[in-house]
Amino acid sequence: MKERxxxxxxxxxxxxxxxxxxxxxxxxxxxxxxxxxxxxWGGWSTKWYSALLxxxxxxxxxxxxxxxxxxxxxxxxxxxxxxxxxxVRLGRFPxxxxxxxxxxxxxxxxxxxxxxxxxxxxxxxxxxxxxxxITLAHITFTMCYAAIVVQxxxxxxxxxxxxxxxxxxxxxxxxxxQVTLPIIAPSVISAWLxxxxxxxxxxxxxxxxxxxxxxxxxxxxxxxxxxGVTPEINAISTILIGVVTIGVLxxxxxxxxxxxxxxxxxxxxxxxxx
Amino acid sequence: MSRSHSPDLGxxxxxxxxxxxxFLFFLVPFFIVFKLSLSDVATSIPPYTPTFxxxxxxxxxxxxxxxxxxxxxxxxxxxxxxxxxSLKIATVSTVLTLLVAYPMAYGMARAPKGWQPTLMxxxxxxxxxxxxxxxxxWIGILKPEGFLTLFLMKLGLISEPLQxxxxxxxxxxxxxxxxxxxxxLPLYASxxxxxxxxxxxxxxxxxxxxxxxxxxxxxxxxxxxxAGCLLVFIPAVGEFVIPDLLGGSETLMIGKxxxxxxxxxxxxxxxxxxxxxxxxxxxxxxxVFQRQQxxxxxxxx
Numbered sequence: 001m002k003e004r005x006x007x008x009x010x011x012x013x014x015x016x017x018x019x020x021x022x023x024x025x026x027x028x029x030x031x032x033x034x035x036x037x038x039x040x041w042g043g044w045s046t047k048w049y050s051a052l053l054x055x056x057x058x059x060x061x062x063x064x065x066x067x068x069x070x071x072x073x074x075x076x077x078x079x080x081x082x083x084x085x086x087x088v089r090l091g092r093f094p095x096x097x098x099x100x101x102x103x104x105x106x107x108x109x110x111x112x113x114x115x116x117x118x119x120x121x122x123x124x125x126x127x128x129x130x131x132x133x134i135t136l137a138h139i140t141f142t143m144c145y146a147a148i149v150v151q152x153x154x155x156x157x158x159x160x161x162x163x164x165x166x167x168x169x170x171x172x173x174x175x176x177x178q179v180t181l182p183i184i185a186p187s188v189i190s191a192w193l194x195x196x197x198x199x200x201x202x203x204x205x206x207x208x209x210x211x212x213x214x215x216x217x218x219x220x221x222x223x224x225x226x227x228g229v230t231p232e233i234n235a236i237s238t239i240l241i242g243v244v245t246i247g248v249l250x251x252x253x254x255x256x257x258x259x260x261x262x263x264x265x266x267x268x269x270x271x272x273x274x
Numbered sequence: 275m276s277r278s279h280s281p282d283l284g285x286x287x288x289x290x291x292x293x294x295x296x297f298l299f300f301l302v303p304f305f306i307v308f309k310l311s312l313s314d315v316a317t318s319i320p321p322y323t324p325t326f327x328x329x330x331x332x333x334x335x336x337x338x339x340x341x342x343x344x345x346x347x348x349x350x351x352x353x354x355x356x357x358x359x360s361l362k363i364a365t366v367s368t369v370l371t372l373l374v375a376y377p378m379a380y381g382m383a384r385a386p387k388g389w390q391p392t393l394m395x396x397x398x399x400x401x402x403x404x405x406x407x408x409x410x411x412w413i414g415i416l417k418p419e420g421f422l423t424l425f426l427m428k429l430g431l432i433s434e435p436l437q438x439x440x441x442x443x444x445x446x447x448x449x450x451x452x453x454x455x456x457x458x459l460p461l462y463a464s465x466x467x468x469x470x471x472x473x474x475x476x477x478x479x480x481x482x483x484x485x486x487x488x489x490x491x492x493x494x495x496x497x498x499x500x501a502g503c504l505l506v507f508i509p510a511v512g513e514f515v516i517p518d519l520l521g522g523s524e525t526l527m528i529g530k531x532x533x534x535x536x537x538x539x540x541x542x543x544x545x546x547x548x549x550x551x552x553x554x555x556x557x558x559x560x561x562v563f564q565r566q567q568x569x570x571x572x573x574x575x
Contacts, residue, residue: 009384012377013393019374020400020454023411026421030414039420083292090285095293102296104564108505110512110556112529113549116536117303120546123320124306140299143292172284194402201404204514208536218406225406225519229414237407244402252395 024241031234048235058236061220064131065200068216072138073196079139080146080191081184087147088154106144114141115208122209129211137209138202142195149194153187183262186255193251197244304553311547312339315540322542343547353531353548357555360528363442363517364510367449371457371506372499374450379461379498380491383468394462401455409448409519416444416520440522448516453509457502464498465491497570504563508556528552 005013031049035042052058083103106114118137122129161183165175181188203218210219217236224233316323324338347353382393400408415421418435426432438444468491476486514529521527528548536545 005381005385008377009381011381013381013385016374016378016381016454016458017396019451020397023408023415023451024400024403026414027407027411039414039424079292079295082288083296086289086292090289093285093289098301099289099293099296100568101564102300103292104567105560106300108508108560108563110509110514110529110552112512112514112532113307113553116532116545116549117307118299120306120310120542121299121303136299140295143295147292197402201406203406204533218404221406221410222515225410225413229410229417233410237404237410240407241403244404245399248395248399248402256391 027234028238028241031231031238033231033234036231048231049239051232052235052239055232057215058217058220061215061217064214065217068131068135068138068206069196069199072135072142072199073192076139076143076195077146077188077192080143080148080195081150081188083143083147084150084154087151103144103147106141107148109141111202111204112208115205118205119208129209130214133209133211134206134214134216137205138195138199141202141205142198145198146191146195149191150184150187153184157183186258190251190255193247197247200240200244307546307549309339310543311343311550312341313543313546314338314340314342315543320542321540343544344551346544347547347551352526353528356526356528356531357551359526360511360513361555363445363449363525363527364507364513367446367453367510368503368507370446371450371453372503375454375457375461375502376499378454379458379465382458382462383465390466397455397458397462405452406515408452409515412444412448412451412520413439416447439520440524442521442525444520444522445517445525445527448520449506449510449513452516453506456505460501460505461495461498464495464501468494497566501563501566501570504559504566508559508563511556512552 030039030041032044032046033040033042034045034047083099087100087103115137118133118140119129122133122136127133157180162175162179165179166172170178201218202216203222206216207219207222210216217240221233221236224230310322313322313324315321324335378397382390382397385393413420416436417423417439418437420439422438423432423435426436438447472490472494473486476490477483481489512529512532513527514533517525517527517530518533521530529552532545532548532552535541535548
């Protein structure tokens with residue numbers, strides 16, 4: 001195989017990435033626009049960022065969003081990891097088909113249906129709507145993504161190390177925490193980050209399940225976007241894009257380093273025996 | 275022997291938590307939606323009737339349920355059209371997404387090996403960025419005095435502002451843009467697995483590159499095409515944010531209808547009936563998707 005780009009491949013990749021990134025770049029650049037008119041350039045300025053700091057309602061919404069995100073991502077990752085173990089490791093059990101259906105269906109389920117159905121559940125059991133109902137709803141839909149991420153890692157997992165630990169007398173729980181978990185840790189961290197990001201982004205499900213006093217950032221942005229494009233929204237969007245980009249790149253860096261280290265250790269181990 | 279007994283019990287502890295959670299928060303709510311779709315709207319809290327109470331008994335409760343909402347949906351062309359137009363918009367956008375994604379995924383799969391992780395990262399990154407923000411970015415581009423009009427006017431290609439915003443075209447662009455990573459990833463995964471020796475063999479046997487593509491590469495990439503199309507089509511049918519922000523009042527989509535019934539008209543029973551029918555429309559593709567994931571997982575072991 002030729003180790004360089006052919007002109008066709010290079011063109012399609014270039015156009016594809018231009019399509020993916022130009023809208024985001026324009027948004028970021030124009031958040032530093034001096035002019036109030038969003039599409040007319042009036043020179044560089046950071047005034048829209050200072051304006052954000054004054055906006056108490058926006059800061060409150062950001063705080064609600066972060067709390068919902070951290071709490072729901074953490075619980076979703078625990079439940080998702082358990083679900084991944086169930087899918088990959090535990091073989092057949094009664095209700096397995098239903099279980100895997102409930103893991104995969106939420107990935108493609110239209111958000112309006114998930115949102116409406118969860119809201120009606122909360123109303124039916126008389127749960128006060130607000131912070132906690134958004135959190136419960138976010139746990140439910142993000143745990144499925146978390147399960148898929150961890151499951152992918154568990155599938156190509158070398159089980160002989162676990163068997164070795166068990167043979168040496170470790171209990172299943174000890175084996176999990178001392179052998180399995182450290183090895184799948186990068187995927188668990190990715191699962192947490194993905195859950196957190198999905199929770200941070202969600203507008204539809206949060207709008208259905210929220211109650212008085214709990215407005216999330218996407219809900220706040222949505223209500224302003226409906227009124228038109230403003231530099232403030234560009235600024236808050238840029239901050240969100242920045243946070244997510246840094247998070248994803250950091251996670252990718254650590255995953256890469258961990259894989260390289262494991263590869264190195266494996267080679268060393270083989271070198272020692274051979 | 276306790277040793278052989280305890281892992282089995284531990285097994286159930288592992289299964290129970292996620293199982294119970296999904297049962298309570300994913301499956302049970304569907305039955306509640308179904309029940310509510312048979313109820314009537316009321317000016318009370320909660321805004322529907324009947325509500326179940328032990329004092330009047332279950333018989334009385336059941337007798338008050340009816341299929342009025344469904345009859346209403348099927349008699350009003352607004353709803354039927356919204357379903358049909360959602361299916362049409364989702365189908366067209368899925369095909370468009372495939373057309374944009376395929377050359378990209380192909381280029382990525384044939385790129386130098388050292389480049390591939392970086393390219394993958396670049397595809398995934400926008401997916402992690404807020405959906406709402408990415409749609410918002412397109413408003414600035416597509417509106418009549420937006421970047422696209424300014425750019426094309428500067429090139430002298432148009433003299434009048436473009437009227438794309440608040441049309442179905444804007445919705446297509448929005449869906450293709452937002453769901454592109456969902457299409458590229460499965461396509462790339464299946465294209466990357468195809469051994470280049472197969473194509474070399476086809477060429478050695480005298481096949482032209484274009485024919486080799488249609489007879490070797492494309493058929494082998496079909497699982498990816500299939501998975502990608504389902505990942506785009508199913509959520510696109512019930513999409514709300516894109517038609518609401520880019521489609522304006524001209525675009526009729528069922529996700530938007532459901533939202534309006536629920537939030538603006540506060541007709542929860544009718545919104546539930548709309549959701550039940552939407553789910554019935556999507557149940558076949560969802561089951562196909564789930565089966566396919568299961569097969570892939572079994573094969574991946």
